[in-house]
Amino acid sequence: MQETLRQHIEKIVPLTDEEFAFVRSHFIVKKFRKRAFLIRKGERVKYTYFVVSGLLKLVHEDESGKEHIVAFAMEDWWESDFLAFFRQTKAVMSLQCIEDTEVLCLSLEDYQQVCAGLQKMEHFFLQKANAGHIASQQRILSFLTSNAKERYEQLLNRYPTLFQRAPKTLLASYLGVSRETLSRLWSSS
Amino acid sequence: MQETLRQHIEKIVPLTDEEFAFVRSHFIVKKFRKRAFLIRKGERVKYTYFVVSGLLKLVHEDESGKEHIVAFAMEDWWESDFLAFFRQTKAVMSLQCIEDTEVLCLSLEDYQQVCAGLQKMEHFFLQKANAGHIASQQRILSFLTSNAKERYEQLLNRYPTLFQRAPKTLLASYLGVSRETLSRLWSSS
C-alpha cells in the first residue's frame, strides 16, 4: 500500500529508500467502510487524505438539507476540506465513503514537517496544489461554458469508472442538476 | 511598485533586502492599456502575472463566440492561464485589461529559478497555490449551492470595488447568468 504512495510521489520527484521511509513515517493508514465519514461538517479536520483504494465524496449540505458534491476522490487522489485543514477551523463540508476505502492520513503538523525536512516534498506538494488549482478552474470553466449534458460527457470521459461506481444521483449532484434532469439528458443522447 | 510585491510576499515569508533583490531580479514590469491583451487564446503563455495595479479579466470564449469570465484579477493577485503556463502549451483563455494595468511578469524558467534559489519562495508559492485551489473550490461550491442572486451578493461582499470598476455585463458573465437576468435580480432585492 505504501508502494502506491511512493509511485505517486515519484511521478514528480524521485526518492531514495531512506527519503521515502522518512515521508512514510508521517502517515498513518486507515480503513473505512462504505458510508463511513472521514470528515464530518462542524468537526475539526485532523488530516488530509491520500486515497489508496476506494471512492469518496466531498459534500456540502445547504440550509435546506440538500447535498451538493464538491468533488469525488478515488485512487491516487488527495482530498480534504482544505480550507478547514490548513486554517485548522471547523469543517464546512463532509468527506464520506461511497465504497470501502483505504487512505493514508497526514496531519497538518506532519505535512509541515515533511515539507521542512525534505525540500523535494515541498516541491511535490507545490506541483499537486497547482494541479488542484488548475483542475478546479477547469471545472468552473465547464460550469460556465457547458450545459449539463456536455459536463456529464466530460466527466465520464475523464473518469469512466465513475459511471459504474457511483449512483447517478451523486453524479447529478456533482454536475449541479437534479437527478431527474440528468436522467432525461441521458436518454436524449 | 516593487514594494507592493515585497509586502505581498512578506505577508507569508519574511525576506532580507538581499533575498528580495534576488526575487525582484526575476520579474519584469509591464504596463498595459485598457482593452489590451496580456494573454491571447491560441498563443504561448510566456508569463504568470502579479498585478500591481489595475483590473483584468480571464475569459474563455466558447464555440458560439460567447465570452465567459473565469476570474477577475486585481491588485495583489496572481493570474495567468495556469494550465498553459505550467505545461507550456497554447492558451485556452485570454487575459485582458478592464482598466489600465501594471503587472510584474514571471516566466516559467524564472519561477523555477526563484523556487530553486530560495526555499522560502517555494514555500510562498505553495501557500498561494493552496489558497488559489481553496478559492476555486469555494467558487464551485457557490455554483452548486447558491442561486445567481446569492452569488452576486457574495461577490460584492468579497470585492466591493468590482461593482464600481467592472461593467455589469462582465459580472453577469462571471456569475454564469445573462446580463438581463442579473439586472432583474438586482432590481428585485
Next chain:
DNA sequence: CGCGCGATTGAGTAATTTCAAATCTAGTGG
C-alpha cells in the same frame, strides 16, 4: 416472493434565456 433503493417518466410550475426595443450615461466635439 416481496421489500427497498435507485432510476425513470409525466405534468405542472418556476426560473432563465433570447431577442428586441427603450433608456440611461459618460465622454466628445462643436
Next chain:
DNA sequence: CCACTAGATTTGAAATTACTCAATCGCGCG
C-alpha cells in the same frame, strides 16, 4: 455649455429549460 453618439443597462414578452412532486418501473438481496 449643449447636443450627439457609443456603450451599458433596463424592460418586455415569448420560448426554452430545468425544477419539483408524484407515480411508476426495475432489479438485487434477504
